[in-house]
Amino acid sequence: MPSPLREVRDGRFERRGVRLLVKRDDLIHPDLVGNKWRKLAPNLAAAAGRTVVTFGGAYSNHLRATAAAGRLLGLSTVGVVRGQELADRPLNASLARCAADGMRLRFVDRSTYRRVSEPETLAAVLRAADAPRAYVVPEGGSNVLAVRGCRALGEELRGHADVVAVACGTGGTLAGLAAGLAGGQRALGVAVLRGGFLGRETQALQEAAFGHRVGAWDVDDRFHFGGYARVPAALEAFAADFEDRHGVPVEHLYVAKLLYGLVALAEEGGFPRGTTVAAVITGAPFTG
Template identity: 50%
Template sequence: MPLEPLRLQLPSPLVEVDDERLGDVRLLLKRDDLISPEVPGNKWRKLRLNLEHAGELGYHTLLTFGGAYSNHLRAVAAAGAQYKLDTIGVVRGDELAAKPRNWSLAYCEQRGMRLVFMDRQTYREKHSTEVVDRLHSEHGDFFLIPEGGSNALAVRGAMDVPGEITAPYDVICCPAGTGGTLAGIAAGAPPGVHAIGFSALKGDFLTDEVQRLQAEAGLTTANWRVETRYHFGGFAKHPPQLHVFATDFEARHGVRLELTYVAKMLAGIYEMAANGEFSPGTTLVAVITGPAESGAGGT
């Protein structure tokens, strides 16, 4: 099913950041946040091939998972509306707690998504055969997209990012939430380029996830690592120093940063540059995976 353009800006712009605080490091921003107003950034990268594959297999319904403020759910709802596909969003938590609907779930329903709610204990097993079989018995036939959208098709979709970069560079950085974008960017990077994924979550489990995703896609590489120092307290934590950094960056460069993922990555890059962790003359590309307005920066 060839997809018609969804008001897409591709390739996404590449802009240089002029900032004396970076010293001898050159920083370029890959503005994937500008790809689409409704399916922005890495969400389009990860969904594109999933949508095509669902169409090729004859599916008319997409089912996926997310929390009450999931940018992934919103992206699937918007894409389903665009391509005339029914969508089902399995939401973590109790439905009574989600009434009245918050702005994010209301958006999903406005785009035609049917919301169903799953208790947190079952949700932890959401991708198990038992739970998926139960969902099929309750909702019929559907094409399943995992939480966050990261699967082998998403990895292959994210491979497009390095191919759009025409300037020479040494390191490419992206935020990391589920690992799919990092897995694909690393697999698509040209020889000699190293990829760094800045984890927005505590812990080092993402390394195993990226390895698994690359293996599923048949694209195993050794040119990447997960940086775990800049989670700023954990997922969805936005301490005052992160707000200060993001506000200052916007004032200097006119780019408003999404806080959960993107600002953490850039704050990490700036600190690493100040600490001399990049060789003088290094050119970095930082992928801005989602806009501040929707919070859609997860990868």
């Protein structure tokens, strides 16, 4: 079932001759946070009942979604969390939700975490988690199966918008979205991490999934507000104002940066008059 799409009337866009739609992809699954089901569904099918091991930071939406999916499907899940120092602290609300859903949490130091793509390091991490034969899903859930799963998001938006924008953490959603759009449509990724690497990551994911770069897309790296999980007061105020204006819940780590970036682009003339922009709402605020 496609997620809801509706127009919102916002003077910051209208005075520039731009029409804004919101695609409520955070409603794609009733029990999983955000739209992570698009990436997880094909991977959980491939797991074929094996323990699923995946990776993320202390506030990872992907970890929360994987834990919830494990509970719903009766799968064993392990979350490898970046930051050994966190093991000695009380769990934050996000990790506590993962644990409540049955996910076993394993904390690793940041140096090890950076090397988990190396076969020897990954094997050691899996042995330490008592899951040597587990099915491994990468950080953010972005792999070939996930990218192909996200292609349906673009297909649902064919003919509805000239530009389809999404917040980017690992590039997987953008890679699939762009592949699913029709000719003449463009996908825009708004990076939530600093470093300027997401364009390369997105292209690599497309090449792995489809053999080559697919669709028209680009990444804007200007609106990360200092990096992942950095939410200064100005961004919090923006998110609250957008919610008040339009009744759309604004998750702060991804969605707020996306919407802030789109407002900034509209106000600087980044969209020609007559453009229809669709903002994909990929995450939902955490409610505990």
